[in-house]
Structures are given as C-alpha cells and as structure tokens.
Amino acid sequence: MANITFKERKTVEQVEEGTELAPKFQEDGLIPVVTTDYESGELLMHGYMNEEAFKKTIELGEAVYYSRSRETLWHKGATSGLTQIIKEMRIDDDQDCVWLRVEVQGNGASCHVGYRSCFYRSVPTGEEFSQKDGELNFEEDEKVFDPKEVYGDAPNPTKL
Amino acid sequence: MANITFKERKTVEQVEEGTELAPKFQEDGLIPVVTTDYESGELLMHGYMNEEAFKKTIELGEAVYYSRSRETLWHKGATSGLTQIIKEMRIDDDQDCVWLRVEVQGNGASCHVGYRSCFYRSVPTGEEFSQKDGELNFEEDEKVFDPKEVYGDAPNPTKL
Numbered sequence: 001m002a003n004i005t006f007k008e009r010k011t012v013e014q015v016e017e018g019t020e021l022a023p024k025f026q027e028d029g030l031i032p033v034v035t036t037d038y039e040s041g042e043l044l045m046h047g048y049m050n051e052e053a054f055k056k057t058i059e060l061g062e063a064v065y066y067s068r069s070r071e072t073l074w075h076k077g078a079t080s081g082l083t084q085i086i087k088e089m090r091i092d093d094d095q096d097c098v099w100l101r102v103e104v105q106g107n108g109a110s111c112h113v114g115y116r117s118c119f120y121r122s123v124p125t126g127e128e129f130s131q132k133d134g135e136l137n138f139e140e141d142e143k144v145f146d147p148k149e150v151y152g153d154a155p156n157p158t159k160l
Numbered sequence: 161m162a163n164i165t166f167k168e169r170k171t172v173e174q175v176e177e178g179t180e181l182a183p184k185f186q187e188d189g190l191i192p193v194v195t196t197d198y199e200s201g202e203l204l205m206h207g208y209m210n211e212e213a214f215k216k217t218i219e220l221g222e223a224v225y226y227s228r229s230r231e232t233l234w235h236k237g238a239t240s241g242l243t244q245i246i247k248e249m250r251i252d253d254d255q256d257c258v259w260l261r262v263e264v265q266g267n268g269a270s271c272h273v274g275y276r277s278c279f280y281r282s283v284p285t286g287e288e289f290s291q292k293d294g295e296l297n298f299e300e301d302e303k304v305f306d307p308k309e310v311y312g313d314a315p316n317p318t319k320l
Contacts, residue, residue, distance in 0.1 A: 090299065118253045123249040
C-alpha cells in the first residue's frame, strides 16, 4: 500500500471540484460506505471503512470494511466466500462518503441474516403507515443462504 | 405525527426477522440514510435523519433529513424545489440504516454542487490507482444547475 496516499484538505473548491482524493474521516476515524450491486443497482449494505480499510479496498479492488462490532478490519467474504469485487468506486461532493459498485461472488448475498440485500424490508409511508399499522413488509421472499451453516456459532453482529 | 411510534428493541430476532419498526439511532441521535433514484438505481446522496425527521419522512412521503452542518431539520427541496418523493422506504437488518428510493422533482438534481448525484467522481482502484496517479475521474459531464442561482449566498455545507 506504499503508494496510496490521501491529499490534505485545503479548500472547499479543491474538495468539491477537483481531482484530488482527500477523504474526510469522522471523529471516530471512520467514513460511511454505501455498497450497491453493479448490475441491478440494488442497495446491498451500508458499512464503514477506516483509513487502512480504504487503502486496502483500493489496493485489492475488493471491498474491505472496518467492523464496528468486531472492532477489526473486515475483508468482506473472507468467511463466507461472498467477496465483493469493485466494479467502480465513487466518492461524494465533500468526500466524506464512499460508494462501492460491486459484483458479489458466490451465491450473491451480502447480508449476514441470509438475504441478498441487508435492506430486505420496507417501511410503509404516508397513509399506508396507519393502514398497515406501521408493520414492515418483507421485499425478499426467501433467504439465499442459511447463516448457521455459513457462520456457525460466530456472534451475531446486531446490537440492541 | 401522532400515530407514528417506534417499537422498543427487545431481541435480535425481533429486530432482524420481525415486522416491527424499531430503528436504532446513533449516540448523536442520528441514523444514516442512503438515497437512490427509483428508476435508475443511482446513488444520489447519503444523509442523516433524527427521530423527528424519520417520522416526518414517513408522514409526508417526502425525504426529510437532519442537516448536521446547519443543525436543523431539512425538508429536502424546500429551497431548491428538488423535492424527493418516496417511492419506497426500506430499513436494514439491524434497523440502524434507512434506504430511500425516490423520484426527484424539478430538474432531478440532488447535489448542492449542481450535479445530479453527490457521487459524481470515481476513485481508480487496483493497478489503475498508480497509473492514474490517484486522480479522481468526473463521471458526470456537466452540472444540472448553477448553485449560485439556486442557493445564492447561503453558506456551503462542505466542512474541511
């Protein structure tokens, strides 16, 4: 990773209108990452990278996150085989958020619960909210894999 | 907004596998929001909602964010006319992130710099990074609107 460096943030114009990569990490050292499927455009997951994960992602061309629950670098797919190949990596106007457009290997799932996308449920809005008593609706019919088979007894990352 | 309430988070199973809306807000009271174009799937922006913004979004069926830079509720499009109509609202497995699939009104832009998407530049990955000397590439050819005309002298939200 010797050659991957980030530029210093000097002016709003440089950050918004220029071609220098000058990402802004939050106070906790992380930058949010939005990951979508390159073909379908579907939102697969929302995660975080620290500086090391950001550089690793660039270097490998595969998604590397920072797991907040496990407090460690997280090369997506290392356990499950569901690697996310980067087809395109984008950064937003003020360079404080990353968009990964990926092709998922293996069975194509990205969610630890077993669904293709982490966003497998919808929230009713407007008048529908009262009509449906605020109940979520499942938008994916079935799980792509059985998390118990893939992750075994590894602790569930969901925090209450 | 009298009828919109969130459920208490009791178990991982309830949060991940159930139909109860029990969102988790970060310590700062915010939840990240990913907004994509309903038709094209393009990532338009990444923002945040507090509890009030979340409920307002459900109630109105239009995107309402919390602006961290202005520290206030932000009904997107109130200044620019570029309202984001919610076609579908989703929540992720552990309910700590929201996905808005929207139809943008007006000229269709969502970025304060004037582009359609906030993510108008790509970052080279793998061997391309060195080949291109780490320079960002513009993926949108031209701005959809002139920010000066729309926002006038309002302060730029980008922080260095």
